[in-house]
Amino acid sequence: MDSKAAAISSPVPVAWYPTLAVFMLAIGLIVTASFFIYEATSSRRNRSLAKELTTGAIASLFLGFGSLFLLLASGVYV
Amino acid sequence: MAGSISMEAAGLTLPFLILTFLTIAAASSTNQIQILNAERRIDLSSHIVKVFLTLKVENAGITPASEIFLAFPPAQADHLALVKAQAAIGKKKKKSYVHLDANPTELPDAPNGTKSFSISLLTPLSSGETATLEVLYILTHSLEPFPAEISQSESQLVYFRDSALILSPYHVKQQTTFLKTPSTKVESFTRVEPTKLAGRELKYGPYEDHPPYSFSPVIVHLENNSPFAVVEELLREVEISHWGNLQITEHYKLVHAGARHKGVFSRVEYQSRPSFSGTSSFKHLLASLPPRVHSVYYRDDIVNISSSHLRSDYRKNLKLNHGILYLEVGRLLLLLDMGYHYFRFESPDGKRYLNFSFGCPLAETVVDKLTIKVVLPEGSKDPSAVVPFPVKQRLETKYSYLDVVGRTVLVLENKNVVPEHITPFQENGKTWKGTGKESKGKNSLKDL
DSSP: OOTTOEEOOOSSOGGGHHHHHHHHHHHHHHHHHHHHHHHHHSOTTTOOHHHHHHHHHHHHHHHHHHHHHHHHHTTOOO | OHHHHHHHHHHHHHHHHHHHHHHHHHHHSGGGEEEEEEEEEEEOSSSSEEEEEEEEEEEOSSSOEEEEEEEEOHHHHTTEEEEEEEEEESSGGGOEEEEEOEEEEOOTTSOTTOEEEEEEEEEEEOTTOEEEEEEEEEESSOEEESSSEEOTTSOOEEEEEEESSOOOSSEEEEEEEEEEOSSSOEEEEOOOSSEEEETTEEEEEEEEEEOTTOOOEEEEEEEOOSOOEEEEEEEEEEEEETTTEEEEEEEEEEEEOSOEEOSOOOHHHHHHOTTTSSTTSOSEEEEEOOTTEEEEEEEOSSSBOOSEEEEOSSSOEEEEEOTTTTOOSSOOOEEEEEEEEEOOOEEOTTOOEEEEEOSOSBTTOEEEEEEEEEEOOTTOEEEEEEOSSOOEEEEEEEOOTTOSSOEEEEEEEEEEEOGGGOOEEEEEEEOSSOOOOOOOOSSOGGGO
């Protein structure tokens, strides 16, 4: 029995899971919405690929982490 | 002149040779050890029979003995759950106990069917020395309900079969056997003089000078109203997650292994006169869970067990009260699912290990077949378990949640598990960061 062994705990405090899930999903959905709005309102000539890509990337990042924390908060410890 | 001297020498060598041959022959047999005093205390208070054997052994031979053998009759051999031995060191006040290894062996000159165990002594016992050994062994399924069917208002009577003489490969100079019964009501017992029944203690002995492997079967018919809770199958699944969480799911198949119920069951009578009616039924089942658990759920085949509550003291206890559900005298199968989340996962540099206990959280139950599956996080390599007693190990793969490769599962199996089996065991599971192992002591809360 090693006395200097420390307990492994979650890198993110467990109490934050639901909060993080909600906020990250909210931000992700807002950025997704802005992406769709941009797509809908701009015409073919004015579209900027860089803007599309960055918005898409940010949206997927937040949605991805948000869904991870949602799973963790609901007890599915992946 | 030379001839006469050699004749005398020849005359002396032959008896000398015969003498050495005889001593070697005597030393090589097991009869060099004899038991000066053997005291056996059999505790029949619950359905798990605990026997405490105190042996005072003397080495009457020439060669030092490093092992002492124990023998068990064939009827008990299958029901032996645990054999533990310890040696007492020091006198009266300064007595301390040292644990000794007891392993099953084969003795060539034992009668058919006898199961032998060998206890390895710390220091070999030299000629003329005595040593005191204490052995604890536990028998399961050794109390047979007789009559096999009883009505609600009768108390449960059981047969206990054993021998008045302690079965041993050695010559026993003096031996006594005490049986402790749960109540003063003993219907009958075989008399092997001198026998004495006083209150809750039945004494067989003292018997003097019995040769090795002497056996005198006795049957004691006594009253035992303790709940005969037997878990036929227990499957425990421990899922370890990277996020520092353990999810434990348990599936029980619980049976009342006592006398069957015959006749009509009256709920009114059962609840109004609890000390008289259904005395051998399960009033409640107590399961003790580790302190820092959350999200505990339990249900049986039909419904959620509503009449139970989770008490939390220094060690969380789950008290399942089956007053509402009919779980009583007779055979009733209960499939119980219990799940809880538990944080315990230690990691020194390079290795990850987990402390866990091997037994069943339900108190005072015998588990016929226990399987523990430890599901390690994905990507774990080389798991291994360190268990104090022999278990069967194998590896499986399990796919769950978002797994791609599958999680390694270490499966441990054991039969005939009693509460005394709750001792530390360790399990190492290597991930790309380290290994994991498990152990937890029954009384040591510091591990939690």
